[in-house]
Amino acid sequence: MPWAPARGHNETMASDRSAGPTAIPVEQRRIVADEVRLPPGAMPEGTQGRILCEALRLFAERGFYGTSIRDLAQACGIRSATLYAHFPTKEHVLAELVRVGHESHHARLLGAGGTDPVSRLRAVVRAHVLAHAEYPLLAVVANNELHALSPEMAAPALLIRADGRQLLLDTLDAGVDAGVFHVPDTFMATTAISGMGMRVANWYDRGLPYTPEEIADTYAEFALRVAGVGHA
Amino acid sequence: MPWAPARGHNETMASDRSAGPTAIPVEQRRIVADEVRLPPGAMPEGTQGRILCEALRLFAERGFYGTSIRDLAQACGIRSATLYAHFPTKEHVLAELVRVGHESHHARLLGAGGTDPVSRLRAVVRAHVLAHAEYPLLAVVANNELHALSPEMAAPALLIRADGRQLLLDTLDAGVDAGVFHVPDTFMATTAISGMGMRVANWYDRGLPYTPEEIADTYAEFALRVAGVGHA
DNA sequence: CCTACCGATCGGTAGG
DNA sequence: CCTACCGATCGGTAGG
Numbered sequence: 001m002p003w004a005p006a007r008g009h010n011e012t013m014a015s016d017r018s019a020g021p022t023a024i025p026v027e028q029r030r031i032v033a034d035e036v037r038l039p040p041g042a043m044p045e046g047t048q049g050r051i052l053c054e055a056l057r058l059f060a061e062r063g064f065y066g067t068s069i070r071d072l073a074q075a076c077g078i079r080s081a082t083l084y085a086h087f088p089t090k091e092h093v094l095a096e097l098v099r100v101g102h103e104s105h106h107a108r109l110l111g112a113g114g115t116d117p118v119s120r121l122r123a124v125v126r127a128h129v130l131a132h133a134e135y136p137l138l139a140v141v142a143n144n145e146l147h148a149l150s151p152e153m154a155a156p157a158l159l160i161r162a163d164g165r166q167l168l169l170d171t172l173d174a175g176v177d178a179g180v181f182h183v184p185d186t187f188m189a190t191t192a193i194s195g196m197g198m199r200v201a202n203w204y205d206r207g208l209p210y211t212p213e214e215i216a217d218t219y220a221e222f223a224l225r226v227a228g229v230g231h232a
Numbered sequence: 233m234p235w236a237p238a239r240g241h242n243e244t245m246a247s248d249r250s251a252g253p254t255a256i257p258v259e260q261r262r263i264v265a266d267e268v269r270l271p272p273g274a275m276p277e278g279t280q281g282r283i284l285c286e287a288l289r290l291f292a293e294r295g296f297y298g299t300s301i302r303d304l305a306q307a308c309g310i311r312s313a314t315l316y317a318h319f320p321t322k323e324h325v326l327a328e329l330v331r332v333g334h335e336s337h338h339a340r341l342l343g344a345g346g347t348d349p350v351s352r353l354r355a356v357v358r359a360h361v362l363a364h365a366e367y368p369l370l371a372v373v374a375n376n377e378l379h380a381l382s383p384e385m386a387a388p389a390l391l392i393r394a395d396g397r398q399l400l401l402d403t404l405d406a407g408v409d410a411g412v413f414h415v416p417d418t419f420m421a422t423t424a425i426s427g428m429g430m431r432v433a434n435w436y437d438r439g440l441p442y443t444p445e446e447i448a449d450t451y452a453e454f455a456l457r458v459a460g461v462g463h464a
Numbered sequence: 465c466c467t468a469c470c471g472a473t474c475g476g477t478a479g480g
Numbered sequence: 481c482c483t484a485c486c487g488a489t490c491g492g493t494a495g496g
Contacts, residue, residue, distance in 0.1 A: 029386050030379035047481090063379065065297030069475060081477080082481050090475065144376055147262035147295065154261050188442070188450045191435055192428040199427030210420070218420045225457040279465090301491060313493080314465050322491065 030144075031060055032205040033136040039104040048086045050076050055093045060137040064094050064148035094145060095153045101142030102160045105131040109164050117175030118229060124171050125193060125223040126216040132201040133212035139201035168194060175227060182228030193223045262376075263292055264437040265368040271336040280318045282308050287325045292369040296326050296380040326377060327385045333374030334389045337363040341396050349407030350461060356403050357425060357455040358448040364433040365444035371433035400426060407459060414460030425455045 036057045043049040054075040058067040069090050073080040087093045108127040114120030132139045146154055169190045175181030183189045197219060204215065268289045275281040286307040290299040301322050305312040319325045340359040346352030364371045378386055401422045407413030415421045429451060436447065 029381070029383075029390070030376075061379070063295065063297060065295060066380065068473075070473085079482060080475085081483080084476070085481065144262075147293070148298065149261070151261075158261070184450055184453065188447065189454070191431065192451060192454050195431030196424040196428040198431060199423065203423055215420065218416055219424060221416065222421070222424050222458045225460070226454045228457070230462050300489075302489085311466060312491085313467080316492070317465065 028202075031136060031140050031202055032207075033201075034061075035206060036137060037135060038100060038138065039135065042100040042104060047076065047078065047082075051083060051086055051093060052096060056097055056137050056141060059094060059097065059141045059145055064090075064145045091149060091153060094141070095149055097138065098142050098146060098149060098154070098157050101135070101138045102157045104135070105139075105142075106160050106164055109167055117171070117178050117180040117227075118224060121171050121175060121181075121223055121227060122220040124168060125197065125220040128168075128194065128197045129200055129216040129219045130212055132197055133204045133215050136201040136204055139198070143198060143201070165190065165194065172227060180229065183226070189226055192226055196222065260434075263368060263372050263434055264439075265433075266293075267438060268369060269367060270332060270370065271367065274332040274336060279308065279310065279314075283315060283318055283325060284328060288329055288369050288373060291326060291329065291373045291377055296322075296377045323381060323385060326373070327381055329370065330374050330378060330381065330386070330389050333367070333370045334392045336367070337371075337374075338392050338396055341399055349403070349410050349412040349459075350456060353403050353407060353413075353455055353459060354452040356400060357429065357452040360400075360426065360429045361432055361448040361451045362444055364429055365436045365447050368433040368436055371430070375430060375433070397422065397426065404459060412461065415458070421458055424458055428454065 036053050055072055058071060069080045069083055073083055108131050112123035112127040114123040146157060169186060172181060172183060172186040172189050176183055176186060200215060268285050287304055290303060301312045301315055305315055340363050344355035344359040346355040378389060401418060404413060404415060404418040404421050408415055408418060432447060
């Protein structure tokens, strides 16, 4: 359907790895990044933290339903029954990753500064994109596995999303009201700006010749252009 | 993690549906649209077509692994064993949806006209966005369930994606070379423009006060702005 | 398109 | 944190 870009540097059609630069690069099926990382303070000590990290890796790669509790336990070096000494159910493991993902993202949004519309939008978009580029596995799990949670367990994340969405919409509306932004429709500008940032989690990987900061800066520039602030 | 916007008009926190406009709208967990539709010519006659349609609905809502062959059969009004008279395996049902999604999207891209860079980019982005707004369930399945296919069965879709990606990149590069576009980095402009369009499938729904055409037009305008073509 | 059934695996529990 | 085990469900097949 799409083009979810990526330079496809971790998979090739050729089974011969020495095929060299002429090998056809094939994009990832879901996510390019493979570095398991959780925000500071979000990772519990000991086995509980190990379970979260392995779940992050497996859920990002195979999905929640595609990962059995035995897969997860084996990755942690324990028996499946031992998981239940740390989490009440498999769903609670996902719920914790979803919670951490949404809360850390939202905290960055709330921490975004900026007083005038331009610096404000730049700060908000930078925060949004940085969260996705620095924690791509977490973002993919939080975004794409949310449907595996029951409505009750998904509800907190959905409330956080609604708040973040409103924050971006308010930022755009304020700029329009101030006559600084020129946007045909601020709802669609919100979907466009948030959407482009979310997809960063699917293609970004540390093997690319960009730092997360560079991506955040460039995407903030794109967002300002969408908002009708001409380029320099 | 994100804000995948949507006006949340099909779910509310309140169990009382008569709560009225003060009810807090809660966004969908994965996709807002629920209208099952396949591109013209992509739906086989009879039971095989019915299986594809029900699979589209169930895979979009619950995912491939979250849908059992008994769920699918029941939705079609047949027994699970009968599925195997129409498809070799469950995976082949998904593969067919992924194929249809990618091929119909790609056909629209290839059909996009435009000679000068501005009209060319507009046509390509319109095609991209229209495919996602008119067939949101198909787009979500093709994009988000691709990881459930084996590498062999996912390969054709990945090749199509690579081609579409290159088409957009070439469009941007041509505009830059012609001095019409002004972009700090065409790779990132490609990821941004394709990403914003892909996310349309997650939030768009016919209940919103926009037609797919209006969304495509507005997103094409946003893409031109990202490309450094100032707004009118 | 069905009934009947296969072995494998699922999430989770008992009891220590 | 383990062994042992539960009933339920999984994708798929045999045979008609």
